[in-house]
Amino acid sequence: MRKEDCFYLGKIAKKFSFKGEVLAYLDTDEPQLYENLESVFVECNKHLVPFFIENSSLHKNDFLRIRFEDMNTEEDADAIIGNAIYLPLKMLPKLTGNKFYFHEVIGFEVEDKRLGVVGKIQSINDTTAQPLFEVLNGDVEILIPMIDHFLVKIDRENKKVIMDLPEGLIEMYL
Numbered sequence: 794m795r796k797e798d799c800f801y802l803g804k805i806a807k808k809f810s811f812k813g814e815v816l817a818y819l820d821t822d823e824p825q826l827y828e829n830l831e832s833v834f835v836e837c838n839k840h841l842v843p844f845f846i847e848n849s850s851l852h853k854n855d856f857l858r859i860r861f862e863d864m865n866t867e868e869d870a871d872a873i874i875g876n877a878i879y880l881p882l883k884m885l886p887k888l889t890g891n892k893f894y895f896h897e898v899i900g901f902e903v904e905d906k907r908l909g910v911v912g913k914i915q916s917i918n919d920t921t922a923q924p925l926f927e928v929l930n931g932d933v934e935i936l937i938p939m940i941d942h943f944l945v946k947i948d949r950e951n952k953k954v955i956m957d958l959p960e961g962l963i964e965m966y967l
Contacts, residue, residue: 794834794841799879800896802827805835806856807874813864816856817878824851826886834879841879893947895919898954903928903937906945906957911935914954926954935966 803819819827828851834841845862852858864870885894895917903911903926912930917939919925926937937943937958946955 794843794879794881796836796841796879799834799841799881800885800894802833802878802880803857804875804877805859805873808867808870809852809858811867812860813866813869814858814860815870815873816852817859819855819857823886824855824857827857827880830880835873836877836879837873844873891941891944891947895924897949898926898947901952901954904953904955905963906955907960908958908963911937911956911958911963930967933966935963937962 801820803817803821805815806818807816808814809816821827828849830846830849832843832845835844836842844864847860847862849857849859882896888894888897898914899916901914903914905911912928912933912935914926915929915934916927917924918927918936924939926939928935928937937956943956943958944954945957946953948955
């Protein structure tokens with residue numbers, strides 16, 4: 794399985810018992826959706842390795858207590874502490890309306906109600922306080938804040954993000 798075909802679910806945070814159980818921090822608003830998984834991919838040495846789950850249960854809201862098959866000792870658990878956990882993209886719940894996953898809008902055109910097509914989304918920068926669409930217009934990169942108030946519609950059929958941007962935002966780049 795390639796990392797590009799997966800989404801980040803969380804990471805193995807710490808050991809839970811002396812019998813190989815671990816606690817995984819889940820980076821999601823709905824951890825209950827992932828309580829009954831059969832398997833996950835654990836990143837080991839930059840490769841995704843399938844790990845099969847014997848049993849799991851939610852632990853203190855954001856953690857999943859996991860007992861993997863063939864993992865029975867503290868040493869087994871130590872070997873994967875801190876490793877990221879991934880699932881295939883097809884396991885993401887479908888979003889509708891103006892809700893979207895960041896990876897899903899890469900390549901979409903941004904269309905402003907006033908100016909028309911602004912450019913194509915190259916990536917999303919979520920390392921800032923406010924996530925930004927990184928949009929390419931010719932060879933000019935435009936940074937557009939991902940603010941709900943600006944977002945008019947996600948048009949999945951035509952691969953467009955329709956926005957109502959404040960006057961001057963796009964013009965300052967061009």
